[in-house]
Amino acid sequence: MKGIVFDMDNTLLRSSIDFGAMKRDIYAFLCHHRILPQGLSMDNHTTSTIIAEAMNTGLLSEDLRHAMWDTAKEHEMRGMMGADLEAGARELVRQLHGQLILAIVTNNALEAAMAALKENKIADYFDLIIGREAMGLLKPEPDGYLEVLKHFPHTSPKEWLSVGDAWVDGKASESAGIPFIAYCGDIARMNSMGVFPFAEIQHLPDVIGYLQSRTTK
Incomplete structure (x- = not known):
């Protein structure tokens, strides 16, 4: 080994990161900016697979990509405190x-x-x-x-x-x-x-x- x-x-x-809330917030952000369609089954997705779906569309601008990651980072920093x-x-x-x-x-x-x-x-x-x-x-x-x-x-x-x-x-x-x-x-x-x-x-x-x-x- x-x-x-x-x-x-x-x-x-x-x-104590609320992964469910992170996933919902990022999905809502992506729907709002018409990167992903409404109605995806959240049961079949994690935050990372939602993000992969968004990346695969080719519709994410650099600014939107940074904003998406900032949303994730806010959840992470809050959930990792203490x-x-x-x-x-x-x-x-x-x-x-x-x-x-x-x-x-x-x-x-x-x-x-x-x-x-x-x-x-x-x-x-x-x-x-x-x-x-x-x-x-x-x-x-x-x-x-x-x-x-x-x-x-x-x-x-x-x-x-x-x-x-x-x-x-x-x-x-x-x-x-x-x-x-x-x-x-x-x-x-x-x-x-x-x-x-x-x-x-x-x-x-x-x-x-x-x-x-x-x-x-």
Whole structure:
């Protein structure tokens, strides 16, 4: 094993970002500016897939694109203020630091991510932190994970594991060829979206056992 990629919200940090409100606000903004049609089923979309739909139209001007991202960033900054770590997160990354390459891939703006990670004093444990600015397309697309692999060209996807709580994390990770561990995830939802985790855990320190088992194979 060479490295591990973590999702951030509700994986390392107990986020209070209202993702439902973010999705609704961005969709309303895009409808108002006639980028997307009314009536899309929100049940079948995340914020990132709504944004991907908008990007695919070719109708987003530079100003509208910035305004859309500003809407997302406002939700992120508000939701990350005072965010606590998930149980066992600090101990896990402290234990792994220096032994494996540690990376984060988050759909959040890098500024919001760094503010929360620094507030919780774990930013320095990570070798690479990828925010949405470094991705062409957000999770569930694999761009962020491929960016990690590009930063460490001496490694192969199978020498990594990733950990995340949502189907978009698993989809992006698996599409990049990196085995995925679901942390407190909705496995039925993941399976319905074509995501089949390598393992399921309820406690972050349980990652250690899977790292050891893959190292010995």
